[in-house]
Amino acid sequence: MPIYEYHCNDCGKDFERLVLGPSGQDEVLCPSCRKTDVVKKFSVFAAATGSSRESAGPPPGGCGVCDVSCPNRR
Numbered sequence: 001m002p003i004y005e006y007h008c009n010d011c012g013k014d015f016e017r018l019v020l021g022p023s024g025q026d027e028v029l030c031p032s033c034r035k036t037d038v039v040k041k042f043s044v045f046a047a048a049t050g051s052s053r054e055s056a057g058p059p060p061g062g063c064g065v066c067d068v069s070c071p072n073r074r
Contacts, residue, residue: 005043010035 003016008030015031028038 005041006030006038007041008033008035009037009039014041 003018005014005016006028007014011030011033013030013032017028027036029036030038
């Protein structure tokens with residue numbers, strides 16, 4: 001079930017909405033002013049990986065993309 005981000009053109013507020021199915025996008029109301037003049041914002045998604053590798057820095061031996069002169073290469 002995706003969460004979409006919207007911007008209200010009437011009051012200028014940004015908000016999110018959980019969409020439960022394909023018909024959930026028919027009419028989106030701004031929770032602040034209750035108007036329907038809203039636009040879906042372009043946003044990226046986040047995924048939980050279950051590891052803390054992102055905060056630990058590059059993997060041992062470098063990232064696998066860098067060449068020999070890369071400062072992150074170990």
